[in-house]
Amino acid sequence: MTENTIPYATQVRTAGEVARLLARRRPKPALAAEREAMTVWRPFEDELLAYWLRGADTTLAEGAALLKRYEALAAAHPLTGRHRDPRSPAAVLRRALLERVSGRELSPRSAELVRRATASMVARHGAPGSAAHTRLRQDQARRAARPAHHELAALVSRRLARLDQDSGLSDVDAPVAPVTAEEARETGLPVGTPVPASVRALVATALRAPAAVLVQRGVATSAEDQAGLAGSLLAAELAPGHGPYTPDERSDAPEVRDSALAALRRLAAFGLESFPAADPTPRFLAELAALAGRAGLCASFALEPYADTYTRTVTAGVLPAARVSAELLHGTPYARYYGIDFVALRELARADDREGFERLCAERAALPRPGHRPERPPPSPALAKNPALVEQVSILTSGNLAPLIGEFGVVPSTGWDALARAAFTEARRRGATAKRTARAWRHLLFHLSQCDAERRAAVLDWIDSETARLPTARAAGLAPLIADTRGACELPAP
Structure with missing residues (x-):
């Protein structure tokens, strides 16, 4: 193990x-409407068609009874309104029947419409009572009878x-x-x-x-599911050697700190390996932070929203997370790919220069610098609502991945190169949105930055071979990202 x-x-x-x-x-409206159509309106349309196909053998009383039953059915079964479509063959036959029951002779045009409507219905489903029509209605009845x-x-x-x-x-x-x-x-x-x-x-x-079995079997399919597993996992991790963890147990006891750190590392590595292209969720980060507290460690996580609603300044966790990222990623492919001066960012973070950090995010997002803040600014701060600024915060704080290594010493058992391959697999997925691709690529750069040069080269060669098998349009869309990534990996460290 x-x-x-x-x-x-x-x-x-x-x-x-x-x-x-x-x-x-609850019942799904579309399915309920389909069942109503098969059990109520198709049989009624068959009766209506049969009436007109019988020709001279019909009576006005039969026609009046059909119209009366239609009104009752329409009132009792409102889920589908297809029968109200005036262009439908059944509606044509009802209007003609109303003329006939009213004692009026059908006009040549009405008679022609009736002929076309009956011919259309017979051509589509067969005449009522025919073998083809009977098989169709029996099949529909079986479908409608399914629970x-x-x-x-x-x-x-x-x-x-x-x-x-x-x-x-x-x-x-x-x-x-x-x-x-x-x-x-x-x-x-x-x-x-x-x-x-x-x-x-x-x-x-x-x-x-x-937990690994749950992920493998597709039961825990999201980071939120992963967070839901955390409570049970942590209780189990803290148990070996000294019994179940309880809140009144001394948190400064060495065995508690050691177990908490081991649990933190295992849980964080499990998260990285299970979801290598997704940022840890706030719920999952809260579990890790709680463990870090038990282990006597800091947890420098940046949580959304990144700006305070009232002051409109970045929240307290953002700059510490940026500092950890700067210390871990300076001189790496991640820094070169995104063009980040992590030395300057580290100084901003150490000085707790929140306004300077905001200006940096705005400059990187090619937006105007934040203007003068009124004494009572309105809610919904720009940093919390502007997607371009939010993305810059995620890039500069590495989406909270850097603290997992810089503060907790997490190492995935599968290796960083395996996580880089998994992140690319997510980025190349057909139908992936631009936002999802960008996030997966950010994780790819982070994982590659933890690899040595030999493993980076192997991953890049693998990416080239995988891209060659992609559809032309998807490969062309990824080509600039791959070229920039290779350039960032091949440049010598400053």
Whole structure:
């Protein structure tokens, strides 16, 4: 077992949390409308078509009954309004029927529209009673009879309610088994109906297993999920050797500090390896900061919003995070790629020059320098709301990655070169937005800056080979970034 392996069992959600989420699911309007169309309006349209196909055999009383039933159906089933479309064949037949029931002879134009409408409906679905039409309607009836997802979600919620509500599940398959005979008698759901994938995926988040397994199986899919695992992980990490951690235990005890530091390093490395192209979330950083306090260490994290609402100056954590970044990244490919004078930035941070930092961010974002601040400035400070300035703060503070190394000594067990490859994989992903690509590239530069020259060269060669397999347009979009990255890595250190 490596130092950074976290073997303790935990879960993203408890069984009770999943049960409550499932119980809140409601019918989807689009699906309910589709079911109404298949069970109400398609059969009515068949009757309407059959009436006109019978020709002289129909009576005015039958026609009047059809129109009366239409009004009743329209009042009772408002989910879909397609039947109200005046251009639809069914609407044409209803208007002609209204003329006929009113005692008026159909005009030549109305008669022609009826002919076209009936021909169109027969061509699309067959004549009512024909083999093709019967098969179609039987298939639609089977689809409409399938239980809605919210009905099956409610069934799974009741299953979970019978389990321990405060823990995860060692078996996530049993709660999502098909509907049993007993459940069918109780709920009216068809026996053997499978549970939909969306419900199975939510139940899977209650799987209790080692955190690395949860990430590998796609259960913990986001940094927020990762943060949700932190509390259980930390309690388990602090337990070995001296029993479970309790708040009244002496925080200055060497064994507590050592366990807290070990837990911090393992948890931070787990976060880096699991999400190598995403900034740590505030919730996750709070967990790390709490551990740092127990270990007697500082935690220089910059948290959004980066500016105080009232004073409009940068918040207290920004400059310490910038200082740690400057000390770690001076002279690295990261500094050269982004054109950062980390020596000057370090002096700004040491002097706590917040206005100077804001001016630097504005200059880097090619924006006017911040003007005079009124005595009572309005809320929504520019630094907190301007995306270009926010991105500059993230670049200058390395998205809170530098403190993980500079203050905590975190080293990923997979190696920094593996994280650089993973960040590029995220950046090249089809459909990645410009913002997502920029963030992934920032992580790529950071990870490369922790590699030695040989590993950097190997990663860059790998990137070239991977880019050659990309679609032409995507490869062309990444080409300037790759060229600038290679230039930043090949330049000699100052």
